[in-house]
Amino acid sequence: MLWTVTTGHPRSHRRARRNGLRIVLSLAVVTALAVAAVVVLRPPGPRPLFQLPVACGETWQVGTYPGHGDFDVDFFPLQGDPWGQPVLASYDGTVTVAGINGSLGARTPENPDGPRGRGGGYWVKIDHGGRWETQYLHLLEPPLVAEGQRVAQGEQIGRIGSSGNSGAPHLHYEQRRGLQKVETWFDGAPSGITTDEVEYTARLTSNNCP
Template sequence: MRVARPRKVVVLVALVLTLALLCCGGGLTVFVVNGVDDEGQNQLNAALGCGQGGVVDPDSKLPRIRPYGSAQLRNAAIIIDVGSQLQMPPRAWVIAVATSMQESRLNNLGHLGARNDHDSLGLFQQRPSSGWGTPEQIRDPVYASTKFYKKLQTIEGWEAMSLTRAAQAVQISAYPDAYAKHEMLATRIVNSLADGAANAVGSSTSMVCAAAGQVAASGWTIPLRAGVGSGFRTASRPNHQGVDLSIGKYTPIAAVASGVVSLVKCDEDFRNRKSCNVDGYPGKGGCGWMVEILHAGNVMTRYCHLVQRPFVRENQQVAAGDVIGRVGSSGNSSGPHLHFEVHLNNDRSSSGAVDPVVFMREQGASLGSDG
């Protein structure tokens, strides 16, 4: 059922292909574009949009986003369209799409008989017996989406919650951690169907690109405001698995997305010495004081050369923007900076590392802003 409001059909540019894709095995594949300068990055962000081009008409020809077909993507477009009409912020659209991906694979399910979870129906597997509505109402995608958003609005502080916590607060699922794995692809779907809205902040009536330090609708933000110095696997440093963000000592470092702290340690130097409470030097070896955080979709981020023991502990849950430590120069370092890495599939080795500049830009949280 089409929401009765005209919509502009968004023409997707080829640059959207740089967005992350979820492969069949559940891992994340990123198309890396190297050699993009600051001006090029700004042009790319502008091309991707920040939702200002509107939401695609659910009844128009929709882009192909594997593994979902046209009927499923039409349902996703309806979910997004309803969120826009309700003036919900784009973060809510990402949460709603990811929730439907988990509950129904974006299918408007009827009663599944013996395979059914009680009397659950529709895009969100809402239950008539739990007060969501009649079976006919719940199988109306517009009605079901509206009910999801209305319940989400009643959850205090949902905007700052991780996607899986916000979704669980609405759904009360027996599998509360299941939603997280859909966040990356849900972000891509929202970007594709709503002109890059997952790169934005604000409501559907006042949507703007996320500024440095803000948490985008994707759930991602930057670790700090600083220019990018040494880049990812450059000709002069082919084994440099991250980027260096140069800034003064003691500058706060933020978690770039919600997740669980998977490692906190003083990384040993080449001589197996744990000397992280002093400035290091080039050739010393080691990351100094470091933190690793595991995010949705098995994405791991690494933060190196902190000035002192980090403020977080292993297995601690953090939200995007939480301060996890302060910039320093411990370990293999020539001066105060944050060495920042992004790894896919929770692969801590160099094989899992991807260019943080490209990856973060795709999340609407571009590195390199010193403003």
């Protein structure tokens, strides 16, 4: 005697596969959210001993101006041509971004009054651990480091330029704790730049030495 074996309607199999896929995707989303929550809620570690992002022993003007952005710092050399001067890592870390922020524009040493771009132009971002990071904007050319690269304090990561939305060659620099910009500290002391409500400048000497 022959028995009829039923394996279910094809639609039921498709429905089961779809349900299984939904469960897998839901678990993936829940896991990603849990990881993100841990990262965001984890308190920042102690402030690294950041140094000026310029050569050892050099004195630079640091400052801000109305509309620049709270805590943002611009660096201008007090001696020599600013174009192409070395930009150094403020502290040990891992490069997380090395590329273009916005658009480059066309300001170069040969054409300093060329059209501006947008945003930060060539830039680098470094993760220093403990949810601390630094950012370096308006570089002259593609960064000298790559994403994922480990850099040491004082290692050159680029050169001063005027790419992006920049009026003159300089370095725009930021320190961030978690997701927030904070007052920059150099060699264990605050820079004094906390607001862009008024123009402010100071002269600081770099201790970013080997």
